[in-house]
Amino acid sequence: MLSVENLTKQYGDLAAVDDIGFAAGQGKIFGLLGPNGAGKSTTINCISGLLPPTSGTISIAGFDIVRNGRKAKASLGVVPQELALYEDLPALENLYYWGKAYGLRGADLESRVRDVLGYIGLADRARDLPKTFSGGMKRRLNFGCGIVHKPKVLLLDEPTVGVDPQSRQRLFEMVEAERDAGACVLYTTHYMEEAERLCDSLAIIDHGKLIAEGTVAELKAQLGARDVLQLNGEFSSGLGAAVVARGIGDLEVLSENDNSLTLTMTAASQYLPAIFESISGAGGVVRETNLRSPNLETLFLLLTGKELRE
Amino acid sequence: MTFLFATFRKDIARWRQDVVAILIWIGIPFMIGGLITLMMDRDGDDGPMGVLLIADLDDTLLSGAVTAAFGREEMAELIGVQPVSAEKGGELIEAGEASGFLTIPAGFQDAFLNNTAATLTLKTNPSQTILPGIIEDIAEVLLDAGFYLQVTFGPEIAKIRDGGPLDRPSDLFVSDLAVQINDKMQKLGPQLTQPLLGVEIVAPPPAEPRPDIALLFLPGIVLMALMFAAQGLSADYWKERESGTLRRLVSTPGLPGLFVFGKALAAALLMAIIGGATLFVGFLYHDIVWSKFLPSMVWIVVSGVGLFGWFAALQMLLPNMRAADLFTTILVFPLLMMGGSFFPLEVLPDWLSAIGRWSPNGYVVSQLTDELTSVSPWTFDLRNWCTVAAMAVSGLAVCSWRLQTGFASK
Incomplete structure (x- = not known):
């Protein structure tokens, strides 16, 4: 579903991501772990098409993100680390807009927006502006905008940063629900307990290099x-x-x-x-x-x- | 296309949350236009008018004639005569509330009839320059007239003096005096009425009708509204970048070009509202033929999108939001100055006007002025339309290119 091979992103002499590769399958949560500055966000940005890779290939649902960007992106949902919302547009309109950006139309769009609003717990605040929401509500809407089109591959870039425990728990449930619905989830975090709870398999990244990969059990076994x-x-x-x-x-x-x-x-x-x-x-x-x-x-x-x- | 219209609707919905900005963009040209109109109206008055205070201490037929001389015909358009007492006149002229204060002394008429000296006192207001000078000149002309009357009609004046009270002359006295004066006028007539030199007045050929100066301000004012709106609307790219929505946009299959075009459509609607309101009021005020309204509207909307496109492109080429905002704000004012928004291109010095017509907004102002002042509508030619369309397309193309080359990244 998501395949990254020999990915390198170079800024001058600095390799932010240095020849990493991993694969994540349908109905699985794949964790990308590493400290701040390890190269997680650069990897996510390359996968989401925001940054062109210096070398390597990224395939989403069988489509190459560079050569067949539009088709690859149609299968991709992104929940960025920082909020990506129109705060001066009602929650409902945010979902409609991003749904249309992903190509949803008519009744499909209508029903999907209603479903997502209920799912993220904002049905009663649908016509309110996000600027009047709490931080947790904004995070949930941010998540909703990333899944409004039922993506096959969902990228979650540190989605719990700055989130209160209650909203964090709700986000975990939503991520698990996406996995159970068949999505391939790539989850980046620097919280090991999140990774241990959510991820079926994971890769550890540091200084742009992948230093360990496997299931949580396999990685723990490395420690003896x-x-x-x-x-x-x-x-x-x-x-x-x-x-x-x-x-x-x-x-x-x-x-x-x-x-x-x-x-x-x-x-x-x-x-x-x-x-x-x-x-x-x-x-x-x-x-x-x-x-x-x-x-x-x-x-x-x-x-x-x-x-x-x- | 759905994504294009979704972007258009999204931006319109967002701008509806910011009505104050739109009102300000409309309000600025209305305020400036109103001030200019006030100035023009004041210029259209009969000009400054002086006040001459006259204290007539003689209160006779002759002193009354002198007073009346200041208020006759063209003189009355320049000078308003206000009879006062000597004390009141003194106070007013000291307070600077009049241009001059003339005192006609008691015994003025008797002195004239007896051909003896009399002193008329004229105090002028030193804080004024032109009107007191005019009053002085008129007073001197009146004195000269009195002198020539004495020289020419000395015997008749002596007869009047010796003939008894002037307020109860007998019919015989009047008819005798009239015959004498008539005889003298008959003799002097050829010298007084026949000009020694023939003067032929040749009127210049009628000039091309010049448009009302206030009308020349209208295109500049409309463009001022569009420039402020274009600059303000273009800053939205940076706002979107800061809110992370451009990052999300790039990860969707939605085409950046459609996104840019959708934003431009929203800008076009706002330009139509802002520029259209200004233009509508201008048409009403200047009583412009309404058949010119549609071409003028289309012109300002297309031009407005062009200006928006280039302001947005400049914003997106600069390294941060503050630099972008500062640069475009600084850029607006010289462009407005040169482009005929503060002063019409027609009244600017030739060299500045020539530069102004090559500025983007100056070009739009120049063509709009031609449309508004022409005899018939649709004066814009193909080259005009191609120029503004090229401006719009190139600006929007730069925006689209920047969206795909890193501007969306934070």
């Missing part, structure tokens, strides 16, 4: 049962190597600097006293300890040596 131990305090150079040299379990250093030390090992809680003792013996001072069991965030940390939300 290794915990991540994050320590803050005062650490001299080479302290990590000195601690590893003490031969504590299967301890490995993920990252280190003067103020933090990130370690990974199996059943880390059992070895905490030995770890603290060896750090103290090497001249380090621990002020804060954070022990995390394996999840997508720790996988990202493991793969990149940095937090997802840095």
